[in-house]
Amino acid sequence: MLQEVFYWIFNMSITAALTGTLITLVRSVKKIPRRLSVFLWVIPFARMVFPVGLNSPYSLMSLLSKTATKFVTVYQPTDDMSFSMMNSVMAADTYFPITYKTNILEDIFNIASVVWLVGALIILLILAVAYSAAFYEIKDSMHLRDNIYLSDKAFSPAVYGIVKPRIILPASYKNRDVELVVLHETMHIQSIDNLWRLSAFAIVAVHWFNPLCWLFLKLLLTDLELSCDERVLAKLDDNNRAREYALALLESKTDRTIFTSAFGGAKIRARIENILSYKKLTIFSTAVFIVFIGIIFHALMTNAG
Incomplete structure (x- = not known):
């Protein structure tokens, strides 16, 4: 059972690596706003979670089906609709349950599955x-107002929590103008x-064995930070306020903890450059980008049909 789970996790990781690499290339197009392109990261991360995909003749995965990849149909409710699992490892002859091509391959997956599980649990x-x-x-932070707190343990502003998030400011911010922060x-x-x-x-953590997944995580965190900057700039009135925001960013730069809002995020230089080059979107440009992103979603979230 465990080695079958790992077999499909391994396949999902390969699919995520392929789609994530393409997203990385699309991400390099500077004209696409980060607050829109950040949604593209849903694709590789969804590929890491969901083994099954809807089949489509317009899927980019169709290119792989003619070379090194096989698609195993798992559900077909109608003649025009079917769901499949992408199989890039192709180490088995049959599936559900898996029958490996050789005993050596089965032994390899038996050992690898145990190593994978131990590694995932540790992480x-x-x-x-x-x-x-x-x-x-x-825990000993002092309430300032609303959901804003001061803490002498905080080195820079950050958000803690998910259900009831708190904005934690360093104690030194008590007498400062913190509006932009x-x-x-x-x-x-x-x-x-x-x-x-x-x-x-x-x-x-589940795909810890795939270095590309760690790279995608880093890029996602970067884009979340850049996207946040762009949403702030969209609310500011003029360029002077944007410069004030950039200065506030420089003043608050330092390392943060693993689950605060800026962990692993964009470097200060990249964020400043993004702020200075920011342009507000028109309705037309927003519509064009949304259609473009929708096409990419369809091409990469579907399997060969």
């Missing part, structure tokens, strides 16, 4: 400890970024 334990430690650090953290809360981060960490 998930580390994440759980880090999550608890992050809250322990700010709070606005930034509020954007993180409205976009439930901490939930996305926690989910992404848990998913990558």
